[in-house]
Amino acid sequence: MTPNPEVPNPYVGGDRSREVSDPGSRLPREEWWRTLDELADDPAFRDRLYNEFPSEIEAIADPVARRTFLKLMGASMALAGVTACTRQPAEKIVPYVRQPEEIVPGRPLFYATAMPLGGVVTGLLVESHEGRPTKIEGNPLHPGSLGASDVFAQAAVLGLYDPDRSQTLTNLGDIRPWSAFLGTIRAALSAQQPLKGAGLRLLTESVSSPTLAAQIHEALERFPAAKWHQWDPASHDNARAGAKLAFGEYLDAQYLLDGADIIVALDADFLACGPGALRYARDFSARRRPERADRMNRLYAFESMPTSTGSRADHRLPLAPREIERTAHALAAAIGIRPADSATALGVSPALQKTLTAVAKDLQAHRGASLVIAGDGQPPAVHALAHAMNDALGNVGRTVVYTSTVEAAPVDQAQSLRDLVADMNAGRVDLLLIVGGNPAYTAPADLKIADAMAKVATRVHLSLYDDETSALCHWQIPEAHFLEAWSDGRAYDGTVSIIQPLIAPLYGGKSAHELLAAMSDRPERSGYDIVREHWQRERAGGQTAGTGASRPAPPRPEFDQDWRRWLHDGVVPDTKLAAKTVTVRTDAIARFEPGANRATQSGVEVCFRNDPSTLDGRFANNGWLQELPKPISRLTWDNAVFVSPAMAERLKFDNTPSWQGGEHGQILASVVEIRYRGRTVKGPVFPLPGHPDNCATIHLGYGRTRAGHVGTGAGFNANAIRTSDALWSGAGGEIVTTGDTFSLACTQYHHLMEGRGMVRAVTRDEFEKNPRSIHEGHEEPARTMTLYPEHQYEGYKWGMSIDVNACIGCNACVVGCQAENNIPVIGKDQVLRGREMHWIRVDSYYRGPADQPETYFQPVPCMHCENAPCEPVCPVGATVHSDEGLNDMVYNRCVGTRYCSNNCPYKVRRFNFLLYQDWNTPSLKLMRNPDVSVRSRGVMEKCTYCVQRINAAKIDAEKADRRVADGEIKTACQQACPADAIIFGDLNDPKSRVAQLQAETRNYSLLADLNTRPRTTYLAAVRNVNPELGD
């Protein structure tokens, strides 16, 4: 190893290094720290960490029981294989009878469709192999995607093939045919006919599908007395109500971040969740390039739960939601929307006031190029204030535009659900149709929806899973996955996409359209006809005559062409909603008082947030998402009670790295009880740096009881204490320890850099003064410092550049990689043992004080070193250097000595300690990418730079006798990334994007001093701090 004089005194251990200073990093070493206890330098913590060698032997918890005969057979087969004289069993090969002309066997096809979520759709391109959708990418033509995608879209294929999906239409548990259901429903409806449907209730999630809306309206025409309720836990009540407060009508705000120099986020995680997040992330990161310092934007974030957005902020202030509300008022006052005199009355601390003055000044200085965004967690008043501020700052029309809502029929959903429950309790409901959603689980506890539903004569539930709600319904109808059914929807900006199916329903599922058709007079119409006819009519002139009433006009030829183009492009042109000119009711807003809507201000404030992986629980049974380390906390398979380090200190909570996995693997967390408004729930506590004090955040979406094999029993149910009057946060909570501990599976519990400069960060000033400042103290040894001859790369020379400054830690790359490369899910037990399989991981590092740290994300795939330490040590040559500098991993040659992994300084190699792949479940076989080997037990695997994509592109280029063009190959992680943080390409081509990025001064290699010469390099982070506020 190359001695590096720049790194600090060797006799400094993990827990001590904060005491010395590192010339290597730009900042005093004490700023790089590790875990909270470590920062506190708590001796007890050190004792725990330096525990005795465990004498007791734990019985292996691994579910050996499951692995039965088949595996024994497998093993003995393998042993028989020792002679190598075993023949392959004869295979059958089955051609089509009549081959569809568009299909060329062996070549995938891509179709455009869209994924509906939370009332908006995101455009997708889906890869299909002989009719099997295998991989989802964003649709570059779609305004809400621009080619990027989020974890939910990436994981949707697993959702499609999930063997736990509801597979049969059941009535009280008995399997029934669709016709039987039709009989019942029509009978029930005809009974409602005379009552004008007074006993009929329809409960949906937020509806953005014009067709579905039209169908519902039609149904309501036929049953005027019937009611339509909407409840979508992933929805945006506060935003809606805020708009109503500000403008007197429901409007959607769309942000134009490419025009925003100064952005203030009030508890808004606009980069990672909510409508348009993908687009916002792209526009935001496009303005974070220090090479164009003049265009660099500045983000102030006031937030409670640390989020991706907060981590990217140049100034982040952790505040409890109620404080953020005050802050909003104070900021409004500073800008001059509300009387300044009241600013003091707001009870904002002087320090905060000082910050706000600076922020306000910054905003004023950038009139028309600034932006204030309020988050869903904040009460309507704050949204209204944000609108008012944008208005006052002249941002409306420049950085924010207001349009009529994307949702077909916006309502106050909490109220809507409350009304439904009231009606049910009053016995006014005879027939309840629940179209999608899982209200029995997601409804706030105070509504007691289960009891209410019991009073309904006929209850029908259309859903993907036989879930908590289905259990309370007479009829459970398997819903068609969005990849299985025709539909349509609007993007965050209103652009319409036609959702076309990629595969016929696996389990004969029905779409919402087909269910509603059952209420019309043409019950048997296919989803395709319904959607197509709707748009035909729209184009014909949009007179909304009842779908059933008027026969569709004869298809006009140009419509056919249009339709084909819509399907091909994935977007319907010119359907973007037009910007409205709005007038803000400033006077009314000026009279708002903070906390007006809050019952109490005392006690611990409990915040509810949708989970970054399972959202509101709808993805609870998706193994990819369950095993996905959540941003920052790197927690998998569970939710937790996130509190501030100080609070944990006060209440004597702790998290201990344990003996199994330790800092990377098992964390022993103390279990606490949350007492909140007369209800209680227990959960493991997780002290999170940067979390505001006297405030606890718990994620929804866990504690499912009927999710499926994967999701059932994971985590605890936050809905159990959630009330409908304070959906996102409420004061008056109390937290007490129970003395129990609980094992959390955490893939990183060590956020200190030990002065090894993994993430290099400087401020904009420092960077402008001396761009090379990020390299100070990090020297690369001479190329010649190796025993082996240097490789020559005549043809291509693949490399990757990852921009630490752009990465928002959204994890899209991780799931994208998992989907592309057939990476198995291994389960909580194995993660506890520190054996997770992700080929790319997003390490997170903290800098600064525990209560207010800066957070950095660093995606780490294989570095594809030119002097790869793994290559010479493999005895069988299963990992070798390719002509193009790829570090090839040959699964079929690997015997599994694990030597390469030991010798990999980046620890990016993943070993199949057991048979992790599911080789039996048929539906999962359909899901796999046929271009990537499915690894078996006992072999090493790792990131390949998506070599299957490289080869495919190269072969096409070769056939055309040309070179692969720059950007022609996108790795799965790169393609998914909304922030454009990952760039892959040919380093031998000086004009390629990656070559240019690696030529930038910000470019640096991870652990460069080891002379491994990584092909994957990083761009240092540069923070655009406000000089007035300092660093």
Added chain:
Amino acid sequence: MSQIFHRSANTIARVSIFGAVFFVAGLLGLLAQINRSPWVTQARVAREQPIQFSHERHVAGNGLDCRYCHTSVEDSPFAGIPPTKTCMNCHSQIFSASPYLEPVRLSFRTDRPIAWTRVHDLPDFVYFNHSIHVNKGVGCTTCHGQVDRMPLMWQEQSLQMEWCLDCHRNPERYVRPREAVFRVDYVPPANQAELGRRLVADYHIQKLTSCSTCHR
């Protein structure tokens, strides 16, 4: 004290000691041979098929071009097995009543595909791409042999890695002009060595011996 062993024991001992060495060596040699034998590789072993389809008849007899049935060979990794429809193009006219072809007609009637026995079956961890080989001047017969002389299809080559590598390491020995790729009667000219070198240059054929060329 009586003799425990007969005198011959001495010779036996000597023989067995030296014999053992050769025996073991022979055994290993045999194993190596078995591994390369048709018994393992299935090379040149004709496979039973649901239909007695004869390449000889169709190629040599009727002079069909490979691509008539294996349509995707030029632009897909997979050469393609003809759908029943392709068979019926002709056999709805000729031999339309032949009992041999009943399975074909059945398949066409009932929309049930014909399940052929796979002849060339590479391991699942090998990613072979027909199109690039064909485009780079590797002839069908180079790997598949004289299909026009195969009444029942068999695999001509061992399909073992050393066989693949032989060509990947020295392509010039095997490549032929692009126009001759689909000719079943093509015989390498006397000046193959010289021709091969030229083609390798013209077609920019690389010696792709990186593992990821075939294994992913």
Added chain:
Amino acid sequence: MAEHFVPVEDPPSAGLGTPPVIAPGYTFGTVTDKISAIVLTRKTPRGWYVGFGIAFLLTMVLLVSVSYLLVEGIGIWGNNQPVGWAFEITNFVWWIGIGHAGTLISAILLLLRQTWRTSINRFAEAMTLFAVACAGLFPALHTGRPWLDYWLLPYPNTMGIWPQFRSPIMWDVFAVSTYATVSFLFWFVGLLPDLATLRDRSQSKVGRFVYGLLAMGWRGSARHWHQYDTAYLLLAGLATPLVVSVHTVVSFDFAVAIVPGWHTTIFPPYFVAGAIYSGFAMVLTLAIPIRAVYGLEDFITTRHLENMAKVMLVTGLIVAYGYTVEAFIAWYSGNAYEGFMIWNRITGPYRSLYWALLFCNVLTPQVLWFRRVRKYAPGLFVVSLIVNVGMWLERFVIVVTSLHRDFLPSSWGMYRPTIWDWGTYVGTIGLFVALLLLFLRFLPMISIFEMRTILPAAKVDEDVREDLRVI
């Protein structure tokens, strides 16, 4: 040719106090009787049965552990990311190390004409064989797909490729297999004359047949002796470099890697010394009880114990030096990773093991400075046991604590052995003991003919044979 049969006078330095290598009063006949009787006539002590019973059970534990391992995979062990190697490699190095004493005693001491070796070399060599057998199990089984281990062998395969000759694991394959072969031949050749003796003295027909078969027609003719000497010397010459080479190569597994705590040039000498250290410790651990049980105090005298103790003391000091240099260089190199590694050993989660190993390997052997201790069998026994444990700990510390916190803190983790890790380890100990007990029961544990040569009377015998040669 037969020089080495000439007994070497005790070095004057040894002085009067030095006990002889064989108690006075023995004749050729009595020596032969006493040793061969253990195998042929004497009743097997109950202790043997008890010991064998336990050893057999442990061997069964090994069997179960290994079968389960083959069915399930490495995952049943505690290994994880980042700790890819743990118990299995620790045990491998430990066992190989133990083997070394045997070869050293039989080969090097032979060439150095140390007569005191004669009464212990036989079972020391046996110990070597069995230790190597146990050691061999681990690298073979620790791979993810053990049924493909033969891919490590360079042979003309149908894949048309060769193994990676740059990999230390490849070198291991050669080193260990050579070592096993040579040790076996050496041991077997050494046995020949005694097998013949047993053949001639055995009462049972079966005994005569089996021993006869193994004796390969040894008749003790001058020609036999002549060729025997040649072969034995050649093998000794062959085995000598192996003592050094094998553990050097084993140490390369670590030294060649870049892992802080592995990547060290001191490893080869330090590993070899450690090997001999642990080897002698094991010889003592075995010799002392055996000597007591079979009443062989006359043959394995305090002289032997003392000499072995001295060797332990020396090698122990070398090992201690190794530890020191390791720590010193870590600091002196100014390399942060190295420095942190040592710091982590001293104060990290596994620090108790590090301190324990220092106690076992550095502190404990210091008592051997005292002659009284060196002569006091029970005391030596305890010391040797402690050193055995210490050497195992040393390997564990090197393997695990280096891996569990290497370069990127985000990947740092802990290793914790599972019941199967223990099962496999304890199992091999069972196997080792079982084999050893069988050896004690059915083969002469002390070389009969070589013992005869160190009798005073042997001198005469020598002359006679010399004369015979002349004729």
